[in-house]
Amino acid sequence: MSTPLPGFESFGTPAGGPTAGEPTAGEPTAAGSEQASGEQAGSRTTGTRREIAPGAVHVPGWLTLAQQQTLVVACRDWARGPVPIRHTKLPNGGVMSVQTVCLGWHWQPYAYTRTADDVNGARVTELPSWLVELGRKALVAAYRDQDPAAADTYPPHTCTPDTYTPDTALINFYDDQAKMGMHQDKDERSDAPVVSLSIGDRCVFRFGNTATRTRPYTDIELASGDLFVFGGPSRFAYHGVPKVRPGTGDPATGLAGGRLNITLRMTGLKG
Numbered sequence: 001m002s003t004p005l006p007g008f009e010s011f012g013t014p015a016g017g018p019t020a021g022e023p024t025a026g027e028p029t030a031a032g033s034e035q036a037s038g039e040q041a042g043s044r045t046t047g048t049r050r051e052i053a054p055g056a057v058h059v060p061g062w063l064t065l066a067q068q069q070t071l072v073v074a075c076r077d078w079a080r081g082p083v084p085i086r087h088t089k090l091p092n093g094g095v096m097s098v099q100t101v102c103l104g105w106h107w108q109p110y111a112y113t114r115t116a117d118d119v120n121g122a123r124v125t126e127l128p129s130w131l132v133e134l135g136r137k138a139l140v141a142a143y144r145d146q147d148p149a150a151a152d153t154y155p156p157h158t159c160t161p162d163t164y165t166p167d168t169a170l171i172n173f174y175d176d177q178a179k180m181g182m183h184q185d186k187d188e189r190s191d192a193p194v195v196s197l198s199i200g201d202r203c204v205f206r207f208g209n210t211a212t213r214t215r216p217y218t219d220i221e222l223a224s225g226d227l228f229v230f231g232g233p234s235r236f237a238y239h240g241v242p243k244v245r246p247g248t249g250d251p252a253t254g255l256a257g258g259r260l261n262i263t264l265r266m267t268g269l270k271g
């Protein structure tokens with residue numbers, strides 16, 4: 001066995017927790033009615049959609065605990081390979097503090113490929129259909145559930161929940177020190193929404209504007225089970241994670257420490 005990457009140790013299996021080979025709570029299916037974790041003080045009401053900017057919607061506590069457990073088991077498995085999770089190297093010589101593994105398409109700054117040429121050349125794991133389905137349900141929860149009668153409650157000119165077909169997932173693992181600077185998700189050739197799922201420790205998620213990586217922006221807390229979708233006018237807004245709050249996750253998710261974030265995207269690429 002290879003030496004774990006720094007920070008990957010706490011991504012290991014907690015005592016008594018599920019492992020990839022054991023029966024799990026089942027594939028994520030529907031949007032959660034079961035509460036995943038305690039509510040935060042203030043604006044946080046589990047399951048209640050909140051529009052942070054036009055087309056950018058936060059749904060706290062959307063994933064059930066069982067769905068989170070299933071995702072943690074699956075992510076741990078994907079992190080092992082065939083392309084192992086790694087700290088992405090940037091063209092400027094920097095190294096990202098988060099560790100990332102991709103499904104469907106491999107992201108390396110600043111392009112998508114089918115093989116992980118900056119890691120070991122292996123072809124990335126397929127994106128499973130149950131994750132595509134979860135992405136569609138996420139769009140329903142973020143956009144359509146609010147007002148089913150109003151067609152423009154989900155971002156126009158992109159796609160509807162029915163036609164949303166993410167073909168890549170970027171899975172980021174944050175240890176206590178990891179953060180992500182303000183950036184746009186713009187390597188996709190599609191303006192379909194990005195679906196973001198968070199598990200484990202809470203973080204400060206900074207959601208800004210499309211023009212600059214600085215203010216105005218809104219800081220929100222993303223907690224375990226939270227859904228965040230950004231599409232429409234917010235699809236290319238700058239965003240980042242300035243801080244993770246260590247020790248705030250519930251080990252019952254199967255994650256002993258750190259934070260997992262999964263983003264589903266449509267690359268718009270063929271082949």
Ligand SMILES: O=C(O)CCC(=O)C(=O)O
Nearest residue numbers: 170172185205241261263
């Ligand atoms: O971790 C997050 O919540 C955001 C991740 C992100 O922005 C990305 O992977 O591009």
Ligand SMILES: [Fe+2]
Nearest residue numbers: 183184185239
């Ligand atoms: Fe991003």
